[in-house]
Amino acid sequence: MSGQYRDYPKHLIRKLPRYYRYLNEQKQLGREYISSNELALLMGISPSQVRQDFNRFLYNGYHGVGYNVSAILEQITELLDLKTKKNTIIIGAGNLGQSLSNYDELKNCGFEIKAFFDINPKLTGAVINGIKVFDMDKIGEYIEAENIVAAILALPTEGTSEIARKISEYGVTMFLNFNPVFFEFERDVFIENVHIDDNLMMLSYKGAGERNDEK
Known part of the structure; x- marks a missing residue:
């Protein structure tokens, strides 16, 4: 998926490192899932904006459960091409x-x-x-x-x-x-x-x- 970032709005790409940082912190704390409300509080934006951002790159959370932290971290890693040396x-x-x-x-x-x-x-x-x-x-x-x-x-x-x-x-x-x-x-x-x-x-x-x- 690396290299496809040009298909996404620049304002979204600019937010991905912050999403990555906060989600990684939650993963280190042992969190498996996180809600849009919790992530919005960390990011300083609205829950609807979180959902809209994640829908942009075709990632949907689970109703009543939230977003899978590891899965969305992996998706952001691919989008930002972090694994390529x-x-x-x-x-x-x-x-x-x-x-x-x-x-x-x-x-x-x-x-x-x-x-x-x-x-x-x-x-x-x-x-x-x-x-x-x-x-x-x-x-x-x-x-x-x-x-x-x-x-x-x-x-x-x-x-x-x-x-x-x-x-x-x-x-x-x-x-x-x-x-x-x-x-x-x-x-x-x-x-x-x-x-x-x-x-x-x-x-x-x-x-x-x-x-x-x-x-």
Whole structure:
């Protein structure tokens, strides 16, 4: 079923990771079934919206029982293509890149970290968290030899778009970008941007509101 996500509305696909997370938590707690009311409460949406979402990908619950947690987790896993191994590199072997290489959810989602790449010659040849650091000059050769399809951009702003375009030409089609840089590609490339500064600003705003309420 992987690859069929384009047949579904984007707003539904955006919700699937949250559904997956909450359902997986319930499975870890030993739950076999969950009702639309319970799931709606976790998701912060209405029960009718839960039923509508699940009906979109042809999954129906059991009247009076609810949804089979394991079955719907398996369906979401297929829809999001989480079982397919996706060879991945991290561009930038600094603090952020090193932390990401230890993040278990990357492997759980099928992203297998194969190598670091960095412009710092002092890092070339080093092994960090069991992953070797290569010089940027070797990146094209490595991508083609190791069938790399995804890259995590964990480097300073300067030069990010140029590096991304360069490695996309070697066949990388998926990018997880931790840089506040906007760039476009002429070919089919998929980008997920993670703007931590946006979250920090919103956190600051909410904190300010809380402090003002206390005055």
